Amino acid sequence: MRLAVVEDDEGFGDALVTALRMKDYQADHFRRGSDLLLHHQRFDAVILDLGLPDMDGLDVLRKLREVSVVPVLILTARAGERAVIRGLRAGADDYLTKPPRVGELVARIESITRRTRRPTVPVETVIVTGDVRVDLTSRRVQVGGVPIVLTNKEFELVRVLVERPGAAVSRQQLMDQVWGDAFAAVSRALDVHMAALRAKLGRPRLITTIRGYGYRWEVEAKRE
Known part of the structure; x- marks a missing residue:
């Protein structure tokens, strides 16, 4: 231990x-x-x-x-x-x-x-939300059947969010799990990567901003 x-x-x-x-x-x-x-x-x-x-x-x-x-x-x-x-x-x-x-x-x-200590709960390795498909094992994301190229940090943001679909995830949790640092120094980096991720996904309503708290991966994503 x-x-x-x-x-x-x-x-x-x-x-x-x-x-x-x-x-x-x-x-x-x-x-x-x-x-x-x-x-x-x-x-x-x-x-x-x-x-x-x-x-x-x-x-x-x-x-x-x-x-x-x-x-x-x-x-x-x-x-x-x-x-x-x-x-x-x-x-x-x-x-x-x-x-x-x-x-x-x-x-x-x-x-x-x-x-x-809690029992290990298996996490789905493939998450499909609308026409967005996330494969956690192969680290691949597709939107409408088209592969989307993400950076490592962008994919890690997706991973943290889709492992808790529909649940609110705080900015502190994202910074800690993706960067290993919950301090304000990486807060701006989170904003930049999140903006780039949303632009690549092309689904503005897929990742909802919870003002003053963080983000949520919507269970059902509607095409804009």
Whole structure:
């Protein structure tokens, strides 16, 4: 199991990583919340401190929850019922105060990863919407029987949307899954690629813009 330890205290963080590796976990230490937001997709669970140098851990957790359901255990010196409630309401799966007993920490990690693990649901490999055909295996798209040449990023945008047809997908989710970065720096790139994708598909009503949120791949696409 791959664990991200987000802890600003270098000595404590390194010691925790060493203890987890001795338990046969693959653990990496990050000191900043922004590092977790950039690399969270590499991990199966997160151990998150709240007192971080670049932003509060609860803010990190809220941003993370916009793009990921990775299990998170808060490990912090902040004790008290109010602190625990705030952490859980922000999206944490469990809460533990320092200093932890390694055995209990491991048991809690195993518990949250077990209960948040979901059965794998097979995804359709060919999605047909109106006269638009998307083959996820061969990475080919046809409109009215005519192949459409897409860039890698354009196809990845299609893939994320068609895997949840009819469902709203946030801009943060698209940026995270296609670019691996949910920060605003790639927001403009998303707009450019989405505009190019729509132009190539030639079906303006196929991908609906949800103002202030993101996009939706319509279940039924009408020819313009």
